Amino acid sequence: MSQLYSTSITPEISSLRLCFYGAGSMAEAIVRGLIDQGLTAPKQIGMINRQNAARLDELSARYGVLAAFDNESKSVMLGEADIVFLAIKPKDAAEALKQLRHVLRRDQLIVSIIAGLSIHTMESLLGQSMNIVRTMPNTSSTIGLGATGISFSSSVPEGQRSLAEAMFKSVGMTAVVEEHLLDVVTGVSGSGPAYIYYMMEAMIEAGRGRGLSDEAARELTIQTVLGAAHMVKSTNEHPADLRNKVTSPNGTTQAAIETLDAHGFSQAIIHAVGRAADRAAEMGKDIERSATS
Ligand SMILES: NC(=O)C1=CN([C@@H]2O[C@H](COP(=O)(O)OP(=O)(O)OC[C@H]3O[C@@H](n4cnc5c(N)ncnc54)[C@H](OP(=O)(O)O)[C@@H]3O)[C@@H](O)[C@H]2O)C=CC1
Numbered sequence: 001m002s003q004l005y006s007t008s009i010t011p012e013i014s015s016l017r018l019c020f021y022g023a024g025s026m027a028e029a030i031v032r033g034l035i036d037q038g039l040t041a042p043k044q045i046g047m048i049n050r051q052n053a054a055r056l057d058e059l060s061a062r063y064g065v066l067a068a069f070d071n072e073s074k075s076v077m078l079g080e081a082d083i084v085f086l087a088i089k090p091k092d093a094a095e096a097l098k099q100l101r102h103v104l105r106r107d108q109l110i111v112s113i114i115a116g117l118s119i120h121t122m123e124s125l126l127g128q129s130m131n132i133v134r135t136m137p138n139t140s141s142t143i144g145l146g147a148t149g150i151s152f153s154s155s156v157p158e159g160q161r162s163l164a165e166a167m168f169k170s171v172g173m174t175a176v177v178e179e180h181l182l183d184v185v186t187g188v189s190g191s192g193p194a195y196i197y198y199m200m201e202a203m204i205e206a207g208r209g210r211g212l213s214d215e216a217a218r219e220l221t222i223q224t225v226l227g228a229a230h231m232v233k234s235t236n237e238h239p240a241d242l243r244n245k246v247t248s249p250n251g252t253t254q255a256a257i258e259t260l261d262a263h264g265f266s267q268a269i270i271h272a273v274g275r276a277a278d279r280a281a282e283m284g285k286d287i288e289r290s291a292t293s
């Protein structure tokens with residue numbers, strides 16, 4: 001299997017065994033996306049968590065993936081994997097990676113989705129340089145509409161880079177960026193869906209508050225967000241130009257935008273993205289400190 005990695009040809013993903021170390025919401029989003037998009041079969045995917053057996057049962061039943069419950073099967077599953085996804089929370093990363101030090105091999109591709117955790121710290125925790133793909137996906141991968149930032153450790157050969165990109169492309173779009181920019185990616189698109197949901201919550205609440213039914217408020221909001229995103233993508237126009245086309249002089253949109261401006265809407269979003277990026281860096285530093293303690 002490792003032979004495939006040494007070539008510059010992207011191997012068939014379906015022939016590789018994938019192991020998700022951490023079986024939480026983001027791991028599920030990627031797994032569901034990979035299966036639904038037909039990139040691989042459920043039986044090629046193994047999932048591990050720390051203790052929550054009910055969660056593993058649920059994932060096996062829902063997707064047909066394999067699950068490892070005891071330490072021995074966890075070691076076998078990790079050992080047999082061609083690609084190991086690190087999908088645990090940042091706070092658990094230092095301890096978990098130290099435990100993986102003698103389990104992971106250099107011929108395996110490591111794909112981390114952990115916010116803030118640098119390739120350098122991963123290699124310190126794992127005790128050796130490895131082929132590491134550091135990514136920042138988002139939960140829209142579940143429906144094939146994810147946005148994933150990707151960077152690579154210097155040793156990752158071209159074939160493995162293409163493989164990693166192909167996996168994440170199958171669940172959305174990808175952007176290869178320099179590693180230091182992944183924290184910004186976290187602020188924009190990793191956490192980004194939550195900002196949009198938050199705005200949708202407010203729009204729905206406002207609609208209901210002014211008398212729309214729950215269903216009408218929800219459906220009108222959904223279609224508005226969908227349509228606006230599609231408009232930006234399909235017309236390729238700048239969002240500001242599209243906004244201007246909605247805004248009649250002295251009309252309703254102008255009144256609304258002035259109200260948003262009065263409440264610091266743009267600045268709030270800019271600060272939120274920046275704060276998320278800073279928080280990713282802080283979490284990375286915390287893990288780095290645990291790595292050396
Ligand atoms: N959620 C999101 O939108 C995004 C998350 N991320 C990143 O993805 C990662 C996972 O986040 P998310 O899915 O939300 O987290 P969850 O809390 O949903 O899942 C974390 C999983 O890790 C498992 N786990 C914890 N410690 C260990 C261990 N030592 N060995 C094996 N498994 C372990 C947990 O198992 P148990 O329950 O048994 O403890 C749980 O299944 C994070 O690092 C986050 O930064 C990246 C992009 C977006």
Ligand SMILES: O=C(O)[C@@H]1CCC=N1
Nearest residue numbers: 115186189190191192
């Ligand atoms: O909130 C978090 O820390 C993770 C990282 C990006 C989205 N969720």
